[in-house]
Amino acid sequence: MRRILLVRHGETGWNRADRRQGWAPTPLGERGRHQARALGRELRDRYDGDRLYTSDLRRARETADVLREATDVDTDAVIYDRDWREQNKGVLQGLGRDATASFPEYSVTESGYAAATNAPENGESPLQMRERVLDAWRRVVAATADGETTLVVTHRGPIRAVVGTVREWPLVRAYREVDPANGSLVDVEADGDGDARVAGEVVASD
Numbered sequence: 001m002r003r004i005l006l007v008r009h010g011e012t013g014w015n016r017a018d019r020r021q022g023w024a025p026t027p028l029g030e031r032g033r034h035q036a037r038a039l040g041r042e043l044r045d046r047y048d049g050d051r052l053y054t055s056d057l058r059r060a061r062e063t064a065d066v067l068r069e070a071t072d073v074d075t076d077a078v079i080y081d082r083d084w085r086e087q088n089k090g091v092l093q094g095l096g097r098d099a100t101a102s103f104p105e106y107s108v109t110e111s112g113y114a115a116a117t118n119a120p121e122n123g124e125s126p127l128q129m130r131e132r133v134l135d136a137w138r139r140v141v142a143a144t145a146d147g148e149t150t151l152v153v154t155h156r157g158p159i160r161a162v163v164g165t166v167r168e169w170p171l172v173r174a175y176r177e178v179d180p181a182n183g184s185l186v187d188v189e190a191d192g193d194g195d196a197r198v199a200g201e202v203v204a205s206d
Contacts, residue, residue: 001189002144003199004137005047006162007153009055009063010035011182018097022089022123025058035183036063038204040070043185046202047149051077053140054153055084063183064153073151083136086155090123108175116171126171130161137162141190156180162188166196 010032014021028036043049049071054064061080068078092100104110106118108126119125136158144150156179163186164174180186184203190196 001191002141002146003047003149004140004144004188004190005043005049005149005151006159006180006186006188007039007063007067007151008156008159008180008182008184009059009153012059014094015182020089020092020095020100021059022086022093023057024093027058028062032059032063032182033066035204036066037070039183039185039202040067042202042204043067043071043151047071049073049151050148051079051143052151052153053079053081053084053136055086055155055158056080056082057085057155060084060153060155067151067153071151081136083132084152084154084158087126087129087157088123090120092120092123108172112172113170126157126175129157130165130171133158133161134165137165138194141194141196144190146192159186163198166198
């Protein structure tokens with residue numbers, strides 16, 4: 001089996017304020033940096049990382065930098081992949097929960113599958129995001145040999161997409177039941193045939 005660790009980046013100021021980040025270049029806050037360091041210690045104690053993929057968005061890259069140092073992954077084994085980005089929220093980017101509540105047609109948790117194909121202006125739909133994330137997922141599994149461990153630093157939406165697919169859940173169920181915390185990881189075991197299972201979750205103490 002090959003192990004893929006799906007890590008959600010540490011907390012940002014926009015996370016704390018419950019604002020929709022999308023592709024915004026938001027940095028980690030102090031709590032987010034603390035979460036990344038705590039998760040790095042957990043990774044160092046539990047796993048041997050062979051390579052690290054990360055979304056190229058700032059909050060993911062900053063988290064990945066901390067984890068790479070903690071786990072001694074070689075800098076040559078770090079891959080920046082924009083396909084691991086969060087959903088592009090378009091004109092909804094930067095809005096808080098109260099404001100986005102006025103647009104339930106874009107919320108899978110509120111409107112169900114009807115929202116999955118809706119893309120906000122200048123953005124992408126949840127299904128479009130899932131398609132590119134699953135392409136990235138297949139590349140990661142193929143690049144990870146049996147017995148190796150790959151870290152992937154990404155965002156809530158992509159983790160929902162992968163976990164939902166691994167568990168063979170409908171998209172709506174994945175959005176409603178998969179909600180990884182900032183600075184947490186989902187441990188997925190996969191084989192060369194593409195079969196996978198969720199082996200566990202780790203939430204580092206922050």
